Amino acid sequence: MAAYLRELGYRVSEMSSAQDAEAHIKQPLNQVDLVIADVAMPGVSGDAFASWLSIERPELPVILITGGQSDALVSSSAPVLTKPFAMSELARAILERLGRRYGS
Template sequence: MEKTKPMVAVVDDDPRLLESLEELLESAGYAACCFASARGLLSHGLSHLDLLITDIGMPGMNGLELRDQVKKVRPELPVFLITGRHEIADQGRAQSISGFFRKPFHAPALLMAISEACKNRDGG
């Protein structure tokens, strides 16, 4: 039986970033589902996800709050945070985050981190 592609959710209020990340992930062999808000992701559900990438600075629930909500339900789910706000990135708020990337991020580095996180989840 063929293994399904890992499902990566992306949450960001920037539609251009959502589109480019979706294309990047799918070209690398992942299934991607994109959401413009944390609420959108939470209403969709987390059970089918293998990894979450979320922007920190969003209206409504921000990425740090979303990470906290997700960790209550799926503590094993890798969560990557991305931000264009360098002051947030410099505050050392990256505890319990699987990956932390500043915009604009280096696509190969992001894909490598996603690959590693998915391998670690699969036990090898």
Template sequence: MHILCVDDDPLVRNVTCDMLRDLGHKVSETSNGNQGLSRLRQTGDAIDVLITDIRMPGLDGLRFAQIARGDRPNLPIIFFSAYAPVESPDEFYSIRLQKPCSLGALDAAITKMASRLTPG
């Protein structure tokens, strides 16, 4: 799958992207919501899953996801945060992972999102 990872912390973003690549995914990455939105719009439907931090300066992850969903209503989103739980805008097409997470937890979240992409 092609996954877009958006996180303002370079260390967290690098580790997350490395984990995603270890799981066999193609990864694009950006450091903020505005760059993420631009990347999504450039790649069209090529992005299968979005992983975004929630708290970022400027365009935060929740607002970024809301705008992205305006373009792609069924885009699976994994909210990745070290902070207290927040409501997901759409429970069917989004889930929340606590930072830091294990490789297994990340893989399970992506598998869960991928299962929602397939009909049936």
């Protein structure tokens, strides 16, 4: 997925845990325009991470990704993409979260 996002021209920072992502987001010099997180992450669920973001950075858009089994556990208002999904679906979700139109 990161390679696809780079192909689309996005700068991607990959983190191995929610704690690493939190530390990255808290650094003032790191520009973060959008967060894509898996619902099932080590240590903290993607849903809990999205809830933290809604408090710490309410203006920061989030997209959650799930394998499907965890959908019932997601209480965040962030959109959820269920695997498998087409990369075009991801591209559309990103543009929508960034306030842009897909295909324009």
